[in-house]
Amino acid sequence: MTSDKVARLVDAARSAPSADNSQPWRFVATADEFGCHYCRRSAVDPFGASGHATLLSAGAVHENLARMVAAPAGDGVVNRRLDSDSWSIALPLAQFQPAAVPREVEAGISGRHTNRRPFRKDRISGLASLLPAAGDSLRVVAAHEAILALAASLESCSRARFNDPELHHWLFSSLRWDEAEAASGTGLDMATLHLPPGGRLFMRFMAPWERMRLLNRLGIYRVLAAADTALFRQAPAVLALVGGSGPEEVWETGRIMQRTWIALNQAGVAVHPYYAITDLGNRLAAGRLLPDWTRSVGKALDSAAEVLNLAPRERIHMLFRIGYPTRSPVRSRRLPAATFLAADRPPSSRQAVA
Ligand SMILES: Cc1cc2nc3c(=O)[nH]c(=O)nc-3n(C[C@H](O)[C@H](O)[C@H](O)COP(=O)(O)O)c2cc1C
Structure with missing residues (x-):
């Protein structure tokens, strides 16, 4: 059960947006807790652990995880720690009930995406x-x-x-x-x-x-x-x-x-x-x-x-x-789920560390 829980949380967390899809985070799962913290994944990161873009993205990860536990635990069970040069998010696994996550909540998290194509000109109703x-x-x-x-x-x-x-x-x-x-x-x-x-x-x-x-x-x-x-x-x-x-x-x-x-x-x-x-x-x-x-x-x-x-x-x-979109965009991909749970490794080339 725990591994199903972790897999669902990894999927929710890793779908968060990040500048240039840099995905600057790593996840840690223990028997009791699912955690997330900064991890530099590319040779170039102009923002660093506490840069503005990183914190915006970390807030997005937090929001995704909070949505996963909101029913029935309430999103207050997701804890955030923010220091001057690091941050982390922690969620007690006992509070996460995968069966209680409404289908539209997970669909909303995984369906969010960037669309860089032209949009229709008409106003958005309501x-x-x-x-x-x-x-x-x-x-x-x-x-x-x-x-x-x-x-x-x-x-x-x-x-x-x-x-x-x-x-x-x-x-x-x-x-x-x-x-x-x-x-x-x-x-x-x-x-x-x-x-x-x-x-x-x-x-x-x-x-x-x-x-x-x-x-x-x-x-x-x-x-x-x-x-x-x-x-x-x-x-x-x-x-x-x-x-x-x-x-x-x-x-x-x-x-x-x-x-x-x-x-x-x-x-x-x-x-x-x-x-x-x-x-x-x-x-x-x-x-x-x-x-x-x-x-x-x-x-x-x-x-x-x-x-x-x-x-x-x-x-x-x-x-x-x-x-309103004129066409569906090509969706941006993510690193494999297992990569986010692996131990930190220093970036070794211009390409992403995978
Ligand atoms: C802090 C931040 C800055 C971003 N800046 C831009 C931007 O200036 N132009 C752009 O086209 N997309 C921008 N994006 C979108 C990301 O490139 C996008 O979220 C990422 O490639 C993942 O794609 P997805 O949103 O479809 O999951 C930004 C996203 C974040 C979180």
Whole structure:
């Protein structure tokens, strides 16, 4: 029975979203407890154990596990420990009754996914009623002018991103170019991206940073940033997850993000997350942005804060482009379940540790 319990929890936890599908966690199962903590799975991890993106994802894992025990134990039985440089989640196995998990709960967890394809233009009917109660943490942006203003901020941050060698290496270390690479179960399968004809070839061409740097002198980063934000501009609605900067608030936003994403997908609404404003904003705050880009990124943050009417203590944790899907996307894969229960191993190559 315990191994069935563990298998169900592993499946729920590993389906959580992570930046570039990095899956930065490991699970530990004892006779009494199922636990989860940080584990670096790729040679490049720009976020680390307590980075913003990692904490958002950890919040999503927490939410998935809490949903699995909510009936009948109540989600309070899932414990979170958050220190300055580590975190863990623990769940007493005695409190988990697999037979009590409603079918739609597991279907919601496993059905949540990223959709990077174009969406229909029509408005989402009854959007407010689909969203979980989240107080001020969740802002709906439906006015076209406001979406365009956010898109302009996103585009500025995207330009900075395409000029940043560290982010370039991170992206290209994450990409999985063909079926054999995608089968590793980690990283960004090219088939999940929405690229124009020739886009894949062009990405191959720009993979070496030296070449990208030269292309950037010709302004290629402008073209890429415009392409990166084109679908965002056309979105029938955008959701902004906002809140304070403390690690606990980021974690709780991760839970709200997951709740929102599951609810929307279950209602047939597609979700495409955009993290560039948050990421570049974090780099600016940490003094890790290249000097040429601090002004434009700072302006982009100010403008986005104005559109969303953010209070001084609030910032953007994530943006979602949402809408009715035109086509089902290719679903991103995961590392095999057993990998998450194996002992930590240091990453040994550019590829994921499997
Ligand atoms: C913190 C975070 C940042 C993300 N940023 C982006 C992003 O900027 N653009 C994007 O297309 N997807 C982004 N994603 C989506 C992930 O790439 C996606 O969740 C992952 O590849 C797994 O796919 P799935 O959501 O379909 O399970 C982000 C997800 C998280 C949790």
